[in-house]
Amino acid sequence: MPVTMRVGKWQGGRTALAFLPALVTGTMTATAAITYIDPADIPIPTSFGGIYLDLNTGTANGSTEGNSVGVNSYTISYSEPASGDWDVNFFFGGAAMVHNDSINIYRAGDGTDNFSAVHNLEAGTLVNGASTGTSQPLAAPTFGGSGAYPADPHMGASALQFVNGADGYIGFVLDEGSSPLYGWMLVQFHDDGTPGLIKEWAYSDSPIEIGQIPEPHPAALLTFAACTVLLRRYRRRGRHAQNP
Structure with a gap:
């Protein structure tokens, strides 16, 4: 029996922030001029x-x-x-x-x-x-x-x-x-x-x-950059909580 596959794979993470870069990447692939x-x-x-x-x-x-x-x-x-x-x-x-x-x-x-x-x-x-x-x-x-x-x-x-x-x-x-x-x-x-x-x-x-x-869309790059900033802040807060 034929099996139909959808393009793109979901990749989860340990925290909500962790999977945001993967989500952005999946969006770029789906909306770009090239299907990959x-x-x-x-x-x-x-x-x-x-x-x-x-x-x-x-x-x-x-x-x-x-x-x-x-x-x-x-x-x-x-x-x-x-x-x-x-x-x-x-x-x-x-x-x-x-x-x-x-x-x-x-x-x-x-x-x-x-x-x-x-x-x-x-x-x-x-x-x-x-x-x-x-x-x-x-x-x-x-x-x-x-x-x-x-x-x-x-x-x-x-x-x-x-x-x-x-x-x-x-x-x-x-x-x-x-x-x-x-x-x-x-x-x-x-x-x-x-x-x-x-x-x-x-x-x-x-x-x-x-x-x-596909090349990253400018809007996706901005979103990825924002995710990176949030992730860094999250990690700094975690280190600060461990070493007050």
């Missing part, structure tokens, strides 16, 4: 079925990802959902993957081979739907894959390949033909028979750099 999911830490099974991921459940059936970064949920499933309810399927620990026509992933070639190797992009690479010079998404939305069947391998020791057990970045464009969302995903693939890991991802309705996360 951290930490997801979703295991990639070693089985053929693997895991299916719908990055942005913005519509009733998920077939056309949401038009706004304000949508803040995703769905994971360990059995194949309906055809329009998933974006990418990782299996064999991440050594193989397939993707739906709802997502275009940066890969080798000129954008015409839907089974060319998905590329491991460097942090800071701009994801805007265009070629990076060495990588680009598919020119037209279509089903595709990487690392399985006749596909070129995306794992190995060569440039732009994913190294077993090491962190790597996927760049992608959701719904390139309508209202695109530009994003990146941090993964750890394994081709040694052990589970991989989907660590985190982010997307925006504007071009985004690999690894880019």
